[in-house]
Amino acid sequence: MSYHFTPDEIAFYQENGYLTGPRVLDDNQIRRLHQRIDDLLHDRIEFPDHLKGEASEKLRAKGQLPSVKIVNIFRHDPVFAEVLYNPQIGVLASDLMTPPVRVWEDQMIFKPAFDQKAVLAWHRDFTYWDQVGPPDLGTCWIALDDATVANGCMHVIPGSHRWQLDYTRDDVDVTDPEWLLKHPNIPAGADMTPIPCEVKAGHCHFHHCLTFHGSYGNRTDNMRRSYILHLMPGTTRRTGSNWNNRQGNVESVPIGAVVCGPDYPELVTISE
Ligand SMILES: O=C(O)CCC(=O)C(=O)O
Numbered sequence: 001m002s003y004h005f006t007p008d009e010i011a012f013y014q015e016n017g018y019l020t021g022p023r024v025l026d027d028n029q030i031r032r033l034h035q036r037i038d039d040l041l042h043d044r045i046e047f048p049d050h051l052k053g054e055a056s057e058k059l060r061a062k063g064q065l066p067s068v069k070i071v072n073i074f075r076h077d078p079v080f081a082e083v084l085y086n087p088q089i090g091v092l093a094s095d096l097m098t099p100p101v102r103v104w105e106d107q108m109i110f111k112p113a114f115d116q117k118a119v120l121a122w123h124r125d126f127t128y129w130d131q132v133g134p135p136d137l138g139t140c141w142i143a144l145d146d147a148t149v150a151n152g153c154m155h156v157i158p159g160s161h162r163w164q165l166d167y168t169r170d171d172v173d174v175t176d177p178e179w180l181l182k183h184p185n186i187p188a189g190a191d192m193t194p195i196p197c198e199v200k201a202g203h204c205h206f207h208h209c210l211t212f213h214g215s216y217g218n219r220t221d222n223m224r225r226s227y228i229l230h231l232m233p234g235t236t237r238r239t240g241s242n243w244n245n246r247q248g249n250v251e252s253v254p255i256g257a258v259v260c261g262p263d264y265p266e267l268v269t270i271s272e
Helices: 007-016 027-041 055-060 079-084 088-096
Strands: 018-023 068-071 101-111 120-123 138-143 155-157 194-198 203-208 211-217 224-232
Touching: 007 018, 018 088, 018 194, 027 079, 027 101, 027 194, 027 224, 079 088, 079 101, 079 224, 088 138, 088 203, 088 224, 120 224
Parallel strands: none
Antiparallel strands: 018 203, 068 101, 101 224, 120 211, 138 203, 138 224, 155 194, 155 211
């Protein structure tokens, strides 16, 4: 039987913009994804290079694997796509967002051992997704290793999804990972204490697309791997066009229409 978020947990998400979830992947599924990540990192399976950013080139160099972020894996890889058909994820996402919940995009983030530079700058996801709206998308972040403070788990600023901030991605100073934390529209007196989101392997964590979040480097001798599903409620519509070639095929949807169709699969909520 599936686990549902309780009314208190849903209220916590609405108030704070993040929520710890239960286990969604078993050991066997984790092992399959680990293997697949290893294959991707070592170019043993075909995958479009432009979705791997700079990783591919760097991976060919000798030495330690770099920190890697690969986007839109489910569109190209059947092993990652299986996760979409996990009804427990669909049930939890539908507790937090208006169903049917659909996949906007996904990503795998790999932080190698002892990589203090594997920092993900503080950001709001929606800053990079303004070709759809309204801004009530959410993310299901799944740990494939125990994510801890020491190996660079995500941190969030509670309640930041409720703040009106006036900026676009062009305003962001990409050389300063803390740029967002200094934004002048942050309400005076707001508690800016980052909350670490430690997540056990196979468990999940949700955050709202306007929640401030980021992560620090990996100080441990273990890698930190995660698989991340960025999700749309059934009410998300196309408002504009893609701005880079790493995104899904938003042009398959007319402007103003609900973002749906084969490029944006619905999460399942019942086991088949
Ligand atoms: O995994 C991380 O450290 C950050 C992930 C992230 O930015 C996201 O899930 O939106």
